[in-house]
Amino acid sequence: MAGSLHFSLLGDPQVTNNNDSVTGFISSKAQALLYYLAATGQPHSRDHLATLFWGYMPSAAARKNLTKALSNLRKLIGSILITDHQNAALASEAVALDLHAFHTLLRRSPTSYTGPDPNPLAHLHVDQVWQADELYRGPFLNNFIVRDAPEFELWMETMREECRHLLTVALEDAAEQALHSGTLEQALALSERTLYHEPTWEPAHRRLMTLLARLERVEEALAHYERCCHTLRQELGVEPAVETARLYETLKAANTPPPHNLPTATTRFVGRETELLTLSTLLCSADCRLLTITGAGGVGKTRLALQLANQFTNPLTTHTLNCSFPDGIYFLSLTSLDSAETIIAMMAERLGFTFYVEGNSKKQLLDALQDRQTLLVLDNVEHLVDTGGDTDGGQHGNLPAQLGSELIALVTEILAGSPHLKIVMTSRARLNMHGEHLFSLGGLHFPEQLGSLAARGTAESSRLDLASDTEYSAVQLFIQCARRLQADYVLLDQDWSAVVRICQLVQGMPLGILLAAAWMDIYTPAEIAEEINRSFDFLAADLPDLPLRQRSIRAAIDHSWRMLAPQEQQLFERLSIFRGSLSRRAAQQVANATPHLLQSLVKKSLLQPVVKGRFALHELLRQYAHEKLAATSPTALEIGKRHSAYFVEATVAWTPALKDERQQQTLKAMETDSENLR
Numbered sequence: 001m002a003g004s005l006h007f008s009l010l011g012d013p014q015v016t017n018n019n020d021s022v023t024g025f026i027s028s029k030a031q032a033l034l035y036y037l038a039a040t041g042q043p044h045s046r047d048h049l050a051t052l053f054w055g056y057m058p059s060a061a062a063r064k065n066l067t068k069a070l071s072n073l074r075k076l077i078g079s080i081l082i083t084d085h086q087n088a089a090l091a092s093e094a095v096a097l098d099l100h101a102f103h104t105l106l107r108r109s110p111t112s113y114t115g116p117d118p119n120p121l122a123h124l125h126v127d128q129v130w131q132a133d134e135l136y137r138g139p140f141l142n143n144f145i146v147r148d149a150p151e152f153e154l155w156m157e158t159m160r161e162e163c164r165h166l167l168t169v170a171l172e173d174a175a176e177q178a179l180h181s182g183t184l185e186q187a188l189a190l191s192e193r194t195l196y197h198e199p200t201w202e203p204a205h206r207r208l209m210t211l212l213a214r215l216e217r218v219e220e221a222l223a224h225y226e227r228c229c230h231t232l233r234q235e236l237g238v239e240p241a242v243e244t245a246r247l248y249e250t251l252k253a254a255n256t257p258p259p260h261n262l263p264t265a266t267t268r269f270v271g272r273e274t275e276l277l278t279l280s281t282l283l284c285s286a287d288c289r290l291l292t293i294t295g296a297g298g299v300g301k302t303r304l305a306l307q308l309a310n311q312f313t314n315p316l317t318t319h320t321l322n323c324s325f326p327d328g329i330y331f332l333s334l335t336s337l338d339s340a341e342t343i344i345a346m347m348a349e350r351l352g353f354t355f356y357v358e359g360n361s362k363k364q365l366l367d368a369l370q371d372r373q374t375l376l377v378l379d380n381v382e383h384l385v386d387t388g389g390d391t392d393g394g395q396h397g398n399l400p401a402q403l404g405s406e407l408i409a410l411v412t413e414i415l416a417g418s419p420h421l422k423i424v425m426t427s428r429a430r431l432n433m434h435g436e437h438l439f440s441l442g443g444l445h446f447p448e449q450l451g452s453l454a455a456r457g458t459a460e461s462s463r464l465d466l467a468s469d470t471e472y473s474a475v476q477l478f479i480q481c482a483r484r485l486q487a488d489y490v491l492l493d494q495d496w497s498a499v500v501r502i503c504q505l506v507q508g509m510p511l512g513i514l515l516a517a518a519w520m521d522i523y524t525p526a527e528i529a530e531e532i533n534r535s536f537d538f539l540a541a542d543l544p545d546l547p548l549r550q551r552s553i554r555a556a557i558d559h560s561w562r563m564l565a566p567q568e569q570q571l572f573e574r575l576s577i578f579r580g581s582l583s584r585r586a587a588q589q590v591a592n593a594t595p596h597l598l599q600s601l602v603k604k605s606l607l608q609p610v611v612k613g614r615f616a617l618h619e620l621l622r623q624y625a626h627e628k629l630a631a632t633s634p635t636a637l638e639i640g641k642r643h644s645a646y647f648v649e650a651t652v653a654w655t656p657a658l659k660d661e662r663q664q665q666t667l668k669a670m671e672t673d674s675e676n677l678r
Helices: 028-041 046-054 059-080 098-105 125-137 151-183 185-196 202-214 218-235 241-255 271-282 301-311 314-319 341-351 362-370 402-419 457-463 473-487 493-505 510-517 526-532 553-561 566-575 584-591 595-603 618-628 631-659 663-672
Strands: 005-008 014-019 081-083 085-090 094-095 290-294 331-332 375-379 422-427 434-438 581-583 609-613 615-618
Touching: 005 028, 005 098, 028 046, 028 059, 028 085, 028 094, 028 125, 046 059, 046 085, 046 151, 059 085, 085 584, 085 615, 094 098, 098 125, 098 151, 098 218, 125 151, 125 185, 151 185, 151 202, 185 202, 185 241, 202 218, 202 241, 202 526, 218 609, 241 314, 271 301, 271 314, 271 341, 271 434, 290 301, 301 375, 331 341, 362 402, 402 422, 434 493, 473 493, 473 510, 493 526, 510 526, 510 553, 526 553, 526 584, 553 618, 566 584, 566 595, 566 618, 584 595, 584 615, 584 631, 609 663, 618 631
Parallel strands: 005 094, 290 422, 290 434, 331 375, 375 422
Antiparallel strands: 005 014, 081 085, 581 615, 609 615
16 A cells, blocks of 8 residues: 555654554564654665664574565555665655654754754754644654664664754753843743753753743742752752752842832833843943943933843842842932032932931931942933033033032042942943943944845745844834834835834934834835935924933934033034044044044044044934034035045045055055045
């Protein structure tokens, strides 16, 4: 009887021929022979097969038994069995095998197994792992017994171990990927499946406890530890590893998290995984007591600082980094403060400290902080600091320069008198304090070229949920913001290029993305991109929950502009003549920049160092500055002439080098300045 055979060998074995069960085997060895030929998928010599199943017999008797078994299989499956005097095999085109599909999903050949491998898999798509898990109904040839065939039994046990190991590693890898990408529920489900197949695998137990805690299910995490202990004692007769027990103690203590006043976010935090890891590690280092996050207005400094601080309310972060703030984590917005006394009063109020006597409130506050293991987050520090004093010696806004000095003195005294306290500050400008660790924040990750998206193809784009695609956090943020206006919004293939263009125009700036997406109720992404390209004034919205200075890009940049001394404003305007990046030498010759003024603009997050000796203006900042420059027509004309003359001279100087051994180096230099040469 010919046809097509379907083998289900993962779990209790089943074989069907054209959907009818194959029965009538003369012995378990005949049945095992069929399974072996199917699972290996290749011809085997009669001598090998005889030895595999009847190795305890003389050769002639073993071959005779093999012939009987093959004859039995011939009656059951017909021409699907291929034999000659030397070999036996199954016709591969007539065989469907769950084992083959399982290995294909996990990108492994069934014959390639050589023993346990700590990481035999490249990263797989999670859908592949779930499909493989569904195929795995149980151990290979589960409950199938063959007596007096030790070599076959050894092969069967090896295959069982291979399949179990491959699936376990795949589930582990997928769970780790899900954990790192923030899809915690998926990571939890994958971890549970890992433990279903490998109940004594402690790393999976720890990850499951970790995930439950991160999902704010600490009681369940503690209960799971008890189940882990029971399983290990029952199956292996051992206690949990020290690392597992330590995690349990950490989670147990987490039922009393540190006090904090961090505001609850109303929207999901997007991206910044690398930045958070860097900042967490830096903040936990012994030599970092003062950490300042700098960046242009609208780049997301406050949100990042809050997310960083929030991590330390989670026991898992403190456990992983061995760093905690049990005496509290406190957020202070300094935007509306206008005196040193109000800063001290606010700190005391946030910390729950009451002044016990009149007078010298600063000393009382310093005494109260002396032994505290606390994290302070001071937001919007720049307007209190005399950031322009080194160029104009005056004051900015309505605040005296003295207030900035008093704040710096207060921070210095707090750090000096409280050895276990740390401070994170956000500012558009550096404070230039001794011991200050700086972290310059740029935009969210966005596709710099559309080509990287074209390769996705329509089929894949429709299959994957683009909103959860972690590759481009700027695109994710746009989708999230759009869904606040249209709950069912889905990023369609035809909108990809426009959304990417929006992210490019604002260079990943979160405020720019938020303001752009605020128009999604009446504009398409393509129309929004066109409007932004026409004028950055389009990036404005009436969002009352935002500070006035963040309701438009112009207002955000105005705030930074007012922080500049006149000489800095003049240089900022003149540098807008450059497109792309510019060299220090070009800035000096075209815009009369001095090293001191260039450094000052860098400190105030208006000019970004890109590579050694080169700088760049954010495109929105450049447009703003160019408007200012254009308003002074004679100056704009003069700067334009200098710019042209500088690059004409540079081109003339490069020309001879294009004809000798300096050609490649010169072409690279010309490419770097290509936007200024056009």
